[in-house]
Amino acid sequence: MLRGRILWLVSVFIFGLFISGLTAIPLLQETNWLANLAGDNDRSVSGEWLMRVHNALFQTQSQYPFLFYGTDWLAFGHFVIAIAFIGAWREPVRNRWLFDFGLIACVLVIPYALVFGWMREIPLWWQLIDCSFGIFGTFPLWLCRKWTRELEQGVKSQSV
Numbered sequence: 001m002l003r004g005r006i007l008w009l010v011s012v013f014i015f016g017l018f019i020s021g022l023t024a025i026p027l028l029q030e031t032n033w034l035a036n037l038a039g040d041n042d043r044s045v046s047g048e049w050l051m052r053v054h055n056a057l058f059q060t061q062s063q064y065p066f067l068f069y070g071t072d073w074l075a076f077g078h079f080v081i082a083i084a085f086i087g088a089w090r091e092p093v094r095n096r097w098l099f100d101f102g103l104i105a106c107v108l109v110i111p112y113a114l115v116f117g118w119m120r121e122i123p124l125w126w127q128l129i130d131c132s133f134g135i136f137g138t139f140p141l142w143l144c145r146k147w148t149r150e151l152e153q154g155v156k157s158q159s160v
Helices: 002-023 027-038 045-063 065-084 086-090 097-119 124-159
Strands: none
Touching: 002 065, 002 086, 002 124, 027 045, 045 065, 045 124, 065 086, 086 097, 097 124
16 A cells, blocks of 8 residues: 555656656747747736747747757756656665655755746746746655655564
8 A cells, every 4th residue: 555655656756757858848839839829919927928938949949959959958867867766666665765866856946946047037937837846846755755664664563
């Protein structure tokens, strides 16, 4: 039961990393889709920001397509981290250090997003969305860490 909950949450975490990585590749197509969804009359703060981002990506694609190579590597990083968590999925007690690693990474998302978001003139509301990935990532990892310790204690008490 406890192991099943750990496996389920680690699977969700791996899936989230994988999907997050996938979204870092087709940026121009994604913003085009969102811009079409929002429509030309969206004058909200988020609508204007979306159009600004889309226009910048369009211009970058036409003049400097090699810059997208950086987000390709960002995606790769997400995929590699997801692969690393397969170790925690297969043997959570033996690889419980991955939960600590993940929690540290999630905590570091917040200052990273705020500092570099400020430096790159990203609107605060978007920086907070980026921070939310770190915040939401801590919940499954913290539970997995807690449950893995309980699982380990149960294994130790059975062997005594």
